[in-house]
Amino acid sequence: MKASAMEVLGGKHTLLNSFKKAFLPILTLVLLITIPLYLSNTSSSLLRSLNISSNATSISLLGKNDLASSPLQSPKTITNDSASAKNTHHRCNIFQGNWVPDSKGPYYTNETKCLIDDRQNCMKFGRPDNEFMKRRWKPDECELPLFDPVQFLELLRGKTLAFVGDSVGRNQMQSLVCLLASAAYPVDVSYIPDGKFRRWFYQDYNFTIAALWSPQLVRAHDADPDGFSPNSLMNLYLDEADEAWASEVENVDIVIISAGQWFFRPFIYYEKGQVVGCHKCNKKNITDLTCYYGYKMAFRTAFRTLLSLQNFKGLIFLRTFSPDHFENGDWNKGGNCVRTRPFTKQERKLDGYNLEFYLTQVEEFKVAEKEGRERNLKFRLLDTTEAMILRPDGHPNQYGHWPHENNTLADCVHWCMPGPVDTWNEFLLQMLKMEE
Ligand SMILES: *[C@@H]1O[C@H](CO)[C@@H](O)[C@H](O)[C@H]1NC(C)=O
Numbered sequence: 001m002k003a004s005a006m007e008v009l010g011g012k013h014t015l016l017n018s019f020k021k022a023f024l025p026i027l028t029l030v031l032l033i034t035i036p037l038y039l040s041n042t043s044s045s046l047l048r049s050l051n052i053s054s055n056a057t058s059i060s061l062l063g064k065n066d067l068a069s070s071p072l073q074s075p076k077t078i079t080n081d082s083a084s085a086k087n088t089h090h091r092c093n094i095f096q097g098n099w100v101p102d103s104k105g106p107y108y109t110n111e112t113k114c115l116i117d118d119r120q121n122c123m124k125f126g127r128p129d130n131e132f133m134k135r136r137w138k139p140d141e142c143e144l145p146l147f148d149p150v151q152f153l154e155l156l157r158g159k160t161l162a163f164v165g166d167s168v169g170r171n172q173m174q175s176l177v178c179l180l181a182s183a184a185y186p187v188d189v190s191y192i193p194d195g196k197f198r199r200w201f202y203q204d205y206n207f208t209i210a211a212l213w214s215p216q217l218v219r220a221h222d223a224d225p226d227g228f229s230p231n232s233l234m235n236l237y238l239d240e241a242d243e244a245w246a247s248e249v250e251n252v253d254i255v256i257i258s259a260g261q262w263f264f265r266p267f268i269y270y271e272k273g274q275v276v277g278c279h280k281c282n283k284k285n286i287t288d289l290t291c292y293y294g295y296k297m298a299f300r301t302a303f304r305t306l307l308s309l310q311n312f313k314g315l316i317f318l319r320t321f322s323p324d325h326f327e328n329g330d331w332n333k334g335g336n337c338v339r340t341r342p343f344t345k346q347e348r349k350l351d352g353y354n355l356e357f358y359l360t361q362v363e364e365f366k367v368a369e370k371e372g373r374e375r376n377l378k379f380r381l382l383d384t385t386e387a388m389i390l391r392p393d394g395h396p397n398q399y400g401h402w403p404h405e406n407n408t409l410a411d412c413v414h415w416c417m418p419g420p421v422d423t424w425n426e427f428l429l430q431m432l433k434m435e436e
């Protein structure tokens, strides 16, 4: 795979060309039409009614009284100081809730000493509104504690955390580094000078964060006679894990795996070295299979690989599908995302391909989780999809580059930093605390 041409970490050097090279392929999705917005008055969420992985997403939080005495807890939840409430614990699904106004604003700014990829540095490029940074996720039945960087670093002392996936996975990694910046700065200990495989080391905590670039999780090759382009054909070897992560992950303590928009592109699917079908390949003698088929098999292979690694003892998080929010056209036909307010969960539900991708990966996750129990490997669902479907306002849109740069494509896939992607790491911290 021509990785270097496909994905360039902009860092502080975003140019039009690198933007296009890096960004176009990720957006190789063919949206049938403008995403329809379903307005619905159902108050119970779809995920709740489907009862998806109720165990994996439920987090037992302390009773309110205990929370109030926690330094992590935001003051607004101090509601009950009755001693009798002291030891009450209740279970709360932190992934079901709404976005509420938060006057405190974000944890960091574009001036914070951390690497914000230009393409997600929305304030730098003049995004005029800032309400999108002043929202917090409010679970229905509890409060999501604030991110405490020192607590996070102490929990992960001596450990390695790896993000396996595409540039949206890296978006979360960069958010994490910025969230930790008020407590510690890492040094760059990358093995290779390629942001797709960046490694950050926190000396005082002996803690490493690594990015392992693998947008399809399985082995992939360019297969287009005209070379790589946004809609060029690739071969996808659905039963062969991508060595880019599989050979690196054995000594990792925590793996956060994800995949998304890359599965919309044209593929020829291989299994056992044979063509089994294709997606949008326009070849009459090859069976048409869906993008969901490729997505399912890629996760199946990734999870099986993790389950089969002899020395791997890590904790595995599946960060669920990150929805995009193109409106007014397809991604390559003038589509954009100009909203400045979140949806409420009454206004927008998870549906269409977002739902299909989500259910597809969760199904594979559940199989792996079960097998993991037998092998003493823990699989956890970092179940961000439902929260993020409500954030059409969280994407860079046109504010991932300078206005004079002739870029007609809007980014409604990645997430501005600071922005709602920071919540993924608030979730992560709470889940890590539960493992203690
Ligand atoms: C949903 O999960 C709850 C708790 O895990 C369980 O009691 C209930 O029976 C489940 N409902 C369905 C429809 O599976």
Ligand SMILES: *[C@@H]1O[C@H](CO)[C@@H](O)[C@H](O)[C@H]1NC(C)=O
Residues within 6 Å of the ligand: 055
């Ligand atoms: C959910 O957790 C309960 C106890 O915490 C356990 O008995 C049950 O088997 C779990 N269910 C699933 C589907 O994992």
Ligand SMILES: *[C@@H]1O[C@H](CO)[C@@H](O)[C@H](O)[C@H]1NC(C)=O
Residues within 6 Å of the ligand: 079, 080, 081, 082, 084, 085
């Ligand atoms: C405080 O907790 C006690 C014991 O659980 C309960 O009886 C009381 O109603 C609670 N008060 C408030 C204001 O929530």
Ligand SMILES: *[C@@H]1O[C@H](CO)[C@@H](O)[C@H](O)[C@H]1NC(C)=O
Residues within 6 Å of the ligand: 110, 111, 121, 123, 124
């Ligand atoms: C940060 O954003 C402000 C606008 O809010 C902009 O003026 C400034 O140049 C940006 N700084 C950096 C380092 O991006």
Ligand SMILES: *[C@@H]1O[C@H](CO)[C@@H](O)[C@H](O)[C@H]1NC(C)=O
Residues within 6 Å of the ligand: 158, 159, 160, 206
């Ligand atoms: C750092 O952590 C590694 C395990 O990840 C451990 O082998 C090593 O001894 C630790 N180093 C120090 C100085 O604690």
Ligand SMILES: *[C@@H]1O[C@H](CO)[C@@H](O)[C@H](O)[C@H]1NC(C)=O
Residues within 6 Å of the ligand: 275, 283, 285, 286
């Ligand atoms: C499909 O047909 C082409 C020639 O038209 C051939 O090269 C290719 O091998 C065939 N593929 C399969 C899977 O039969």
Ligand SMILES: *[C@@H]1O[C@H](CO)[C@@H](O)[C@H](O)[C@H]1NC(C)=O
Residues within 6 Å of the ligand: 404, 405, 406
């Ligand atoms: C921007 O695009 C227009 C029309 O395609 C072209 O005339 C102009 O030269 C471009 N400007 C830059 C800076 O590339």
